[in-house]
Amino acid sequence: MLSLQTSIVGRKVIYLREVESTNDLAKLLALHEDEGTVIVADRQTRGRGRIGRRWESPEGGVWMSVILRPPLVLEDLPKVVFMGAVAVVETLEKFGIPGKVKWPNDVLVEGRKIAGILAEGKAGTVVLGIGLNVNNPVPEGAISMKDVLGSNVPLVDVFRTLIARLDEAYSLLKERPASIVEKAKSRMILGVPVIVVGEDIEGIAEDIDEFGRLIVRKPSGEVVKVVYGDLSIRFA
Numbered sequence: 218m219l220s221l222q223t224s225i226v227g228r229k230v231i232y233l234r235e236v237e238s239t240n241d242l243a244k245l246l247a248l249h250e251d252e253g254t255v256i257v258a259d260r261q262t263r264g265r266g267r268i269g270r271r272w273e274s275p276e277g278g279v280w281m282s283v284i285l286r287p288p289l290v291l292e293d294l295p296k297v298v299f300m301g302a303v304a305v306v307e308t309l310e311k312f313g314i315p316g317k318v319k320w321p322n323d324v325l326v327e328g329r330k331i332a333g334i335l336a337e338g339k340a341g342t343v344v345l346g347i348g349l350n351v352n353n354p355v356p357e358g359a360i361s362m363k364d365v366l367g368s369n370v371p372l373v374d375v376f377r378t379l380i381a382r383l384d385e386a387y388s389l390l391k392e393r394p395a396s397i398v399e400k401a402k403s404r405m406i407l408g409v410p411v412i413v414v415g416e417d418i419e420g421i422a423e424d425i426d427e428f429g430r431l432i433v434r435k436p437s438g439e440v441v442k443v444v445y446g447d448l449s450i451r452f453a
């Protein structure tokens with residue numbers, strides 16, 4: 218019914234009306250499911266962001282996770298996050314919405330968060346979770362595709378597009394991992410003042426390096442590389 222013509226991502230789709238968290242279920246299913254299996258739900262009751270933060274997931278959005286077995290080391294996890302972010306930005310583009318990546322794992326439209334990416338890896342398997350606000354109500358300060366376009370967006374079309382873009386981005390990640398970083402960089406909000414929360418680092422977010430670290434230039438000229446992990450930036 219979905220007629221997904223993809224090579225890996227979406228070879229199998231497990232759809233649920235409701236689940237606690239598609240990432241948690243995908244991590245369990247990863248023990249016996251093949252690479253490319255997607256878990257998608259209408260709503261999540263315990264959707265998670267990074268560091269256990271709550272991710273609001275009422276009906277109307279795309280809440281999905283894909284099981285991947287990329288030939289990469291754990292230090293390459295940021296590249297999987299970027300692969301998700303690139304696929305989301307390209308999906309938004311298809312619907313006429315210009316989105317930007319906010320390092321490390323958010324996609325913003327009009328300066329507000331439209332999507333979040335959560336990649337969790339263990340022993341060769343990575344679960345890549347994506348939450349994209351489509352027609353659902355959003356928390357204050359966030360935004361949905363419906364808010365931008367002014368009317369409901371066909372959810373299945375958004376899902377199908379996202380799967381196709383993820384499949385392409387995954388091929389690229391495996392063939393030329395560095396090019397995923399380059400693609401994410403070209404869609405990232407850079408050249409602006411930022412504060413690295415809790416780290417006493419302030420400066421201009423200049424660039425990202427080949428490992429996906431954010432390069433911040435302090436007013437003194439000193440350059441700091443911020444490692445993807447639990448850190449967040451705020452635009453100053």
Ligand code: ATP
Binds near residue numbers: 272322330359450
């Ligand atoms: P960072 O900018 O580093 O990603 P963050 O504050 O956005 O930091 P995350 O852990 O990435 O934190 O994302 C979780 C946060 O996203 C929650 O704390 C909440 O503020 C916000 N959030 C929750 N649900 C949604 C949603 N459906 N759409 C947009 N934002 C949401």
Ligand code: BTN
Binds near residue numbers: 263267322323
């Ligand atoms: C973030 O911004 O911190 C990441 C949010 C990730 C949300 C998605 S929704 C599908 C998947 N299941 C979860 O519990 N979280 C991710």
